[in-house]
Amino acid sequence: MKWETVIGLEVHTQLATRSKIFSGSSTAFGAAPNTQASAVDIALPGVLPVLNRGAVEYAIKFGLAIGATLNRVNVFDRKSYFYPDLPKGYQISQLAKPIVEGGALKIQVGETERIIHLTRAHLEEDAGKSLHEDFHGMTGIDLNRAGTPLLEIVSEPEMRSSAEAVAYARALHTLVTWIGICDGNMQEGSFRVDANVSVRPAGQTEFGTRREIKNLNSFRFLQQAIDYEVRWQIETLEDGGRIEQATVLFDPDKVETRMMRSKEEAHDYRYFPDPDLLPIKLDEDWIEAVRATLTELPVAMQARFQSEYGVSAYDAAVLTGSRALADYFETAAKACDQGKLAANWVMGELSAALNKAELDIAQSPVSAAQLGALITRIQDGTLSGKLAKQVFEGLWEGAGEVDAIIEARGLKQMSDSGELEKIIDAVLAANPKSVEEFRSGKDKAFNALVGQVMKASKGRANPAQVNERLKARLHN
Amino acid sequence: MSLSQDDVKRIARLARIEIDDAQAQATQGQLNTIFDLIATMQAVNTDNVSPMAHAQEVYQRLRDDVVTETDRHAAFQAVAPAVENGLYLVPKVIE
Known part of the structure; x- marks a missing residue:
């Protein structure tokens, strides 16, 4: 039987x-345990939450960026459950009237574009952390994270493969970091993904029973967890079993998912409007002021890169993978006025070097202006592609500016034809056998001679010029 | 709608409140009085009335995004039953 996979994602982004969100405690990561947990965060009796304007503003910004409906009046609810890292016994969240509803995100899988619709995005507070290392048989609780603002972003179940789910998660990650509402640091838990996965026979319209994979903190784990889960569900069904609704955890070491709790044990959260918080009102002036802070979004920039710099749709998507990368490309492209060449260098030589050194674009030792200057020297014929790579290495090592490196290392492409003729003379004189072979019809010998000339010029000769001059000399 | 004894016990369990049968029975009576009141109110036609999230038509006051709290964990932890390395210790919980 042919099966279809159905995936919806819930992403918790730390704002x-x-x-x-409800207290004046710092949200900085990595502080000593409980040093950033105030009376509100640890839920001492009698305290009241006061909502952070910044968190609401970031939610508005997100809603505008995905073309969603902003609920002009939205409401906080209490989601009740008992766990030691949730000191109040409830989490303040939004159920019936979230701040953001609807909206859509464009994803690209290979050459194919798709639109994924969003259901909603709501504000809520994060819980603290439980440390299960052994403290004399007890659990340690750190409440520094308790009360950190989260925007939970829920998609429609519109993805049909792990590749689409990863593309959506990446596009969302790009967007939230692009508009500056989330630092996107997945190791520190700033962007956590839950995946709802089900399968159904191809052609069936109703959904199969879903299982939710919790807390995936890398795109690779997201892909592996979904692939495993889909295989497991199909095998279970084909063996005549049935899927029970459940929450599962992904074990990255074993690359498998395992059950955390079944539907029967599922929590009964008893949501109700939080009487400590009044409804939130978004007035039009505020929304428009936030809209004014939105800079060009990735999708708009992709279109502009294609028309302005002549790069392909695929290249434009790669180059807008992050704000920093897009800015880098554009600065370099403007500096040399060679969009396509700049795109090739950014996505080729530069990305490879950054990957190898495990550096982020923001940490690149070669600045965008320097790369632009390098490309200018390729364009004006000073450098061949090969020499340019040597100059790039110089820039990477911090050996100075482009022209200084060319000068100091003698990398200038030979423009003096007298010098080239001298080298050709010497090569022809030293390789009479190759000359003889060429004249007797062996074309391969010609390439050997070109190689010798290039070598003798230390790569500085212009290959096209070498070809031309060498041919002229041999045909005499 | 009225609540059964089992409903009452389930709600008590979810709220981590320990009650015996006599208390459950008493509570059931009290809660059903409240549900009767709600049933009476539901007889009113509210077709053109949008639900309210709060009894008054006022909206949440917002605070600016600035850090105003200082580290007071020593004072808070002075009253905690068990503390180690700045962590609150609780009976082991593994889900």
């Missing part, structure tokens, strides 16, 4: 505010 990049300085203070918590």
Whole structure:
């Protein structure tokens, strides 16, 4: 039987505010345990939450960026459950009236584009952390993270493969970091993904029973977990079993998912509007002020890169993978006025070097202006592609500016034809056998001679010129 | 709608409140009085009335995104039953 996979994602993004959503505690990562947990965060009796304007503003910004409906009046609810890292006994979240509803995101899988619709995005507070290392048989609780603002972003179940799910998660990650509402740091838990996965016979319209994979903190784990889960569900069904709704965890070491809790044990959260918080009102002036802070979004920039710099749709998508990368490309492209060549260098030589050194574009030792200057020297014929790579290495090592490196290392492409003729003379004189072979009809011998000339010029000769001059000399 | 004894016990369990049968029975009576009141109110036609999230038509006041709290964990932890390395210790929980 042919099966179809159905995936919807819930992504918890930590909002990049300085203070918590309901208190004035710092949200900085990595502080000593409980040093950033105030009376509100640890839920001492009598305290009241006061909502952070910055968190609401970031949610508005996100809603505008995905073309969603902003609920002009939205409401916080209490989601009740008992766990030691949730000191109040409930999490403040939004159920019936979230701040953001609808919207859509464009994804690209290979050459194919798709639109994925979003269901909603709501504000809520994060819980603290439980440390299960052994403290004399007890669990340690750190409440620094308690009260950190989250925007939970829920997609429609519109993805049909792990590749699409990863493309959606990546596009969302790009967007939230692009508009500056989340630092996107997955190791620190700033961007956590839950995947709802089900399978159904191809052609069936109703959904199969889903299982939810919790807390995936890398794109690779997301892909592996979905692939495993889909295989497991199909095998279970084909063996005559049935899928029970459940929450599962992904074990990255064993590359498998395992059950955390079944539907029967599922929590009964008893949501109700939080009486400590009044409804939130978004007035039009505020929304318009936030809209004014939105800079060009990735999708718009992709279109512009294609028309302005002549790069392909695929290249434009890669180059807008992050704000920093897009800015880098554009600065370099403007500096040399060679969009396509700049795109090739950014996605080729530069990306390879950054990957190898495990550096981010923001940490690149070669600045965009320097890369632009390098490409200018290729364009004006000073450098061949091969010499340019040597100059690039110089830039990478911090050996100075482009022209200085060309000068100091003698990398200038030979423009003096007298010098080239001298080298050709010497090569022809030293390789009478190759000359003889060429004249007797062996074309391969010609390439050997070109190689010798290039070598003798230390790569500085212009290959096209070498070809031309050498041919002229041999045909005499 | 009225609540059964089992409903009451389930709600108590979810709220981590320990009650015996006599208390459950008493509570069931009290809660059903409240549900009766709700049933009476539901007889009113509310077709053109949008639900309210709060009894008054006022909206949440917002604070600016600035850090105003300082580290007071020593004072908070002075009253905690068990603390180690700055962590609150609780009976082991593994889900």
